[in-house]
Amino acid sequence: MRDSRIVYKFVRAGTARFASPAGDLALAAGDVLAIDAGVSYQIAPDPGYEVTRVGFDRRYIIDQLYWLYTGLLPDRAAAKRMLDAIYRAPIxxxxxDQPVLDRVCDILDRLDDALSQPLGLEHHAQAMSLSWSLITELGNLHATPPADPGIATHTSVLDLGARRSGPRTEARAVAELLTTEPGTPWTTAELAARVHLSPSQLRRVFTATYGMPPATYLARARAHRMAALLTEHPDLTISEAALHAGWHSRTHATAAFTRHHGVTPTQYRARTRDDA
Structure with a gap:
């Protein structure tokens, strides 16, 4: 069976030569390679070369893209078409750019720290949130998906320094809070105060950046956390998973979860068990 993973190599420092049947590349700090698992290649590192390797199952990335572009992609099939359009080649x-590389390296370091801790609910949830943050960073490297996701996009590296200047910095700071701390009962006023904006300014800036207001983004983050808990901790009840994700009402949690995943928590857990 074909390996469905995509392996990412984040070059953090130094230089190297990358050789594969598809061609050769000169690698330097800031380069990110997305390689289909099973592709043969060789790397000849120079002194001081430092790289971090992370592998994700394609189905997991598709889920993340679907949640990242909620409201733009109608279903996971459209998210799959988007992923296929972005990664048209096996490499x-x-x-x-440097600010984004610094941010990604920080996520990688925290992810490594979370995975090195003893297996437990808190560290697992932290690792899942950081994985989502990492894929969000990768998703933001590419253009917004087209109105018709069936049309392949021609992706290119964006000028991230310009794209993320000004108000976008505040929006990303709030998104990081919502992603890493979905269990906190955030209000728009509290979030706005964190980034020194008025609530109305934050809603406008955040919606322009992510296509949804902070409250919707938080609900999505909680739905993501709850899905991870249901998958990885079969001993948890639905109510317990909802509470750990940040909801205090199972009814509210079920409604929000179903809106974001298309199935109820009970159906989601049954489906993941069937796929195991």
Whole structure:
């Protein structure tokens, strides 16, 4: 059976030569390679070369893209078409500018720390949130998906320094809070105060950046956390998973979860068990 993973190599420092049947590349700090698992290649590192390797199942990335572009992609089939359009070749190269590289390296370090801790609910949830943050960073490297997701996009590296200047910095800071702390009962006023904006300014800036207001983004983050809990901790009840995700009402949690996943928590857990 074909390996469905995509392996990402984040070059953090130094230089190297990358050789594969598709061609050769000169790698330097800021380069990110997305490689289909099973593709043969060789890397000849120079002194000081430092790289972090992370692998994700394609189905997991498709889920993340679907949640990232909620309201733009109608279903996961459209998210799959988007992923296929982005990664048309078995090896895909992207260059990060320094601010984005610094942010990604921080996520990678925290993810490594979370995975090195003893297995437990808190550390697992933290690792899942950081994985989502990492894929969100990768998703934001590419253009917004077209109105018709069936039309393949021609992706290119964006000028991230310009694209993320100004108000977008505040929006991303709030998104990080919502992603890493979905269990906190955030209000728009509290979030706005964190980034020194008025609530109305935050709603406008955040919606322009992510296509949804902070409250919807938080509900999505909680739905993501709850899905991870249901999958990885079969001993948890639906109510317990909802509470850990940040909801205090199972009814509210079920409604929000179903809106974001298309199935109830009970159906989602049954489906993941069937896929195991």
């Amino acid at each position: 895909h190269e992207t260059r990060l």
